Structure formats: C-alpha cells, structure tokens
Amino acid sequence: xxxxxxxxxxxSIQEGENLTVYCNSxxxxxxxxxxxxxxxxxxxxxxxxxxxxxxKKLKRLTFQFGxxxxxxxxxxxxxxxxxxxxxxxxxxxxxxxxKLQFGAGTQVVVTP
Amino acid sequence: GAVVSQHPxxxxxxxxxxxxxxxxxxxxxxxxxxxxxxxxxxSLMLMATSNEGSKATYEQGVEKDKFLIxxxxxxxxxxxxxxxxxxxxxFYICSATSSGGYGETQYxxxxxxxxxx
Numbered sequence: 001x002x003x004x005x006x007x008x009x010x011x012s013i014q015e016g017e018n019l020t021v022y023c024n025s026x027x028x029x030x031x032x033x034x035x036x037x038x039x040x041x042x043x044x045x046x047x048x049x050x051x052x053x054x055x056k057k058l059k060r061l062t063f064q065f066g067x068x069x070x071x072x073x074x075x076x077x078x079x080x081x082x083x084x085x086x087x088x089x090x091x092x093x094x095x096x097x098x099k100l101q102f103g104a105g106t107q108v109v110v111t112p
Numbered sequence: 113g114a115v116v117s118q119h120p121x122x123x124x125x126x127x128x129x130x131x132x133x134x135x136x137x138x139x140x141x142x143x144x145x146x147x148x149x150x151x152x153x154x155s156l157m158l159m160a161t162s163n164e165g166s167k168a169t170y171e172q173g174v175e176k177d178k179f180l181i182x183x184x185x186x187x188x189x190x191x192x193x194x195x196x197x198x199x200x201x202x203f204y205i206c207s208a209t210s211s212g213g214y215g216e217t218q219y220x221x222x223x224x225x226x227x228x229x
Contacts, residue, residue, distance in 0.1 A: 033217055042118075042205050042220035043156070088155060090218075098144045098161075098209040100218055105155045 003027075004091050006103030013110055016078050021106045023089035024071045031092040032065055032072045033100065036085045043088055046074075079110045115139050116208050118221035125196055126229055133191045133224045135206030141186035142208035146218060147179075150203045162189045196228045 005024045013019055031050045035043035047056050049065035056063045062075040076083055086107050090100040115138040125131050135145055144163050148156040160181050162168040168181035180192040193200055203225055207218035
C-alpha cells in the first residue's frame with residue numbers, strides 16, 4: 001500500500017496570511033489530485049497534476065508536483081475565510097484503474 | 113461538467129432495516145465508481161470499487177454481504193447497507209471516473225449522511 005503523508009494536520013491562520021500544505025510519499029504516483037471538502041459535503045476537485053515538476057496556478061492557489069512524482073504541495077496566498085475547509089491530496093498509480101490513495105487531510109481554518 | 117449526484121442526502125433508519133444509496137453521473141459515463149466512508153474529521157476510507165456490469169471489488173475488512181454494490185449502468189451505482197446497525201452510521205460518499213486506466217481524476221458526489229437508530 002502506498003502511503004501519502006499529509007502535513008500539517010491542522011492549520012489556523014488569519015485572513016491575508018499565506019499557507020502551505022504538503023503531501024509526501026516514498027512511492028511514485030502517476031497523478032496527484034487536490035480536493036477541498038466542506039462539512040457535510042463531498043470533496044471538490046481543485047486540480048490534477050500529472051507531470052513531474054509541474055506547477056499549476058488557480059487564482060491564489062499554487063500546486064506543485066515534485067520532480068520525482070513522489071510529493072506535492074499546495075500554497076495559498078492571502079488566505080480568505082472562504083478557503084476554510086479540509087484539504088485532501090490523493091495519488092493515482094499506474095495500473096490501479098483509477099483507484100486513489102488519500103492523505104489524512106489538512107483542516108485549514110482562516111479567521112477574519 | 114463531471115457532475116455526480118447522490119440520493120438521498122440524509123437518511124435515518126431503524127436498526128435492522130436496509131438502506132439503499134444511489135450514485136449517478138449526470139453528464140458523463142462512469143466506467144468505474146468508488147464508494148467511500150468517512151468518519152468525522154477523518155479522511156476518506158475506500159470501501160469498494162465498482163465497474164459497470166461486473167462484481168464490485170471490496171477493500172480488506174469490508175463485508176461484501178453487508179454492503180451490497182450494484183453498478184447496472186454507466187451512470188448509476190447503488191450501495192445497499194443491509195441490516196443496518198448503529199455502528200454503520202456514517203457519511204457515505206461515492207465518486208466516479210470517466211474512463212478506466214491509471215491516475216484518472218475522481219469526481220465526488222455530495223455524500224449521504226446515514227443515521228441508524
């Protein structure tokens with residue numbers, strides 16, 4: 001079983017601050033997805049990265065996939081209360097037929 | 113695009129009854145659907161993988177006779193919790209991928225909150 005270690009587990013910051021969430025593994029993934037989940041709802045896809053070294057930007061969110069495709073990070077600039085939620089990284093593997101390995105999640109709280 | 117719905121969103125039932133949860137891909141054909149269970153403040157726990165027209169593949173520790181999964185079409189999968197007990201109370205979430213193969217993105221439904229009294 002490939003393990004995805006996500007850190008930190010919990011992050012509480014003030015509006016306007018920056019934050020970074022990390023997702024690390026000793027295994028290589030074919031793709032890495034980031035999701036955000038709000039209480040009582042299903043996870044919503046933020047981004048999929050598939051190429052080692054890839055950087056994707058989505059407004060204030062920057063996603064990076066490590067060169068070796070073993071790790072990823074999510075950076076939020078000037079966080080807003082609307083960024084509050086559970087952030088989940090998930091890795092896909094060759095031959096796994098779409099099955100994803102999820103990290104434990106990072107609970108982010110942004111206070112006004 | 114890539115919208116997945118679940119029904120019902122919430123269900124309360126008595127212990128010993130069965131509950132069926134539907135998962136539908138609304139604007140794409142889902143060759144593979146996944147069923148997850150999530151406990152409060154925890155990540156998703158994969159229960160089973162469902163491919164259209166074939167038997168579901170269950171994860172270790174998940175009772176296939178208790179959690180019946182049917183994937184009768186490319187847009188519909190159902191999870192039936194048979195003889196539900198209070199310990200089955202949880203948040204159940206389905207997801208779907210648009211094609212088979214590796215590393216495909218999963219699109220999630222909104223989840224179903226099950227409470228067994």
